[in-house]
Amino acid sequence: MRKQDDLKQELEELSPLLSKLKMQENPFKTPEGYFAALPDELMARLRAEAPVSSAPVRQSWAERLTEFLQSLMQPRIAVAFASVLVLIVAGLYWLRPENINSESPGQMALIADLSVEEVSDYITENIEAFEEEDLIVAVVESGVGVENTLPEMGLDAADVNDYMEKAIQEMDEEDLESLF
């Protein structure tokens, strides 16, 4: 109020004409609903003008799994854990008799002669050649626990279970969706 009174007094002293004009209604108008529609209009413009380079680049399944595990565990352990998990699980899946039976007799003989390490090496070198869905199915269907690989990393199953449980509890639905 004091601010307006000061201005009123100042204007009356400086220019009675301008003081009188100030009392008149704002002559400028806007289209009806202009301010209500402005935020939506502006957000639409911002989305349309967003730089193309900011679009997310689709990562491979292996990269996303490694990232997921990195977010759950310390980086050094996570990388080793992810690699061993993927290779062992995928390798054992491909060595299962029911999978070998689906190949030709020649291929069956070849695969049967391969060690887990050799299969794992092959998968590592040619990971992009595998369909993402096949690898996910392989991991899920294998039913192989990771316990066997843990002693090499100085961990036991309880450590990992505790870590995973805690990390998953801290994730929200959106974090989980973003992984897949």
Add this chain to the structure above:
Amino acid sequence: MKDDRQSERGFRMLMQKYQERLYWHIRRMVTDHEDANDVLQNCLIKIFRNIRQFEGKSQLYTWLYRIASNEAISFLAQKKRQQTASIDDDGSHLVNKLQADIYFDGTEIQAQLQAAIAGLPEKQKQVFHLRYFEEMNYNDMSEMLGTSVGALKASFHHAVKKVESYLSGVQID
């Protein structure tokens, strides 16, 4: 994605709070609604993209006001370059334009007031807008424009006298 949604929510809140003040500040400078809308949208886009550069050293509105003022001044300078010199000479062009504008519902003297303000030097125009229309006190204005209170009072005084003189000289039907 989550960050984007948070940014959008925050920006919508900021718009709800300041869009009308910024619009009227710009509108009084550029007078035309379509021009004001263009300038305001460009200004808000700049604010959205640079909001992280706001350092909190001044009030948020002061920072927003500076962006809006700069945007409007640039727009007016660009527009002036495109117009012929004769158009701006006596302010009659602006008066005619306002009287034909569907978003201007004022009397002739209100249109003449806009023409008088448009003829002021840039700094006086800014001070006049802030004091006369936005009723800002001199201390806030001093922080916003980086000018002493005494200089601002003198500037407003000169601006008022020039506007009054202009209005006294025009014939109102």
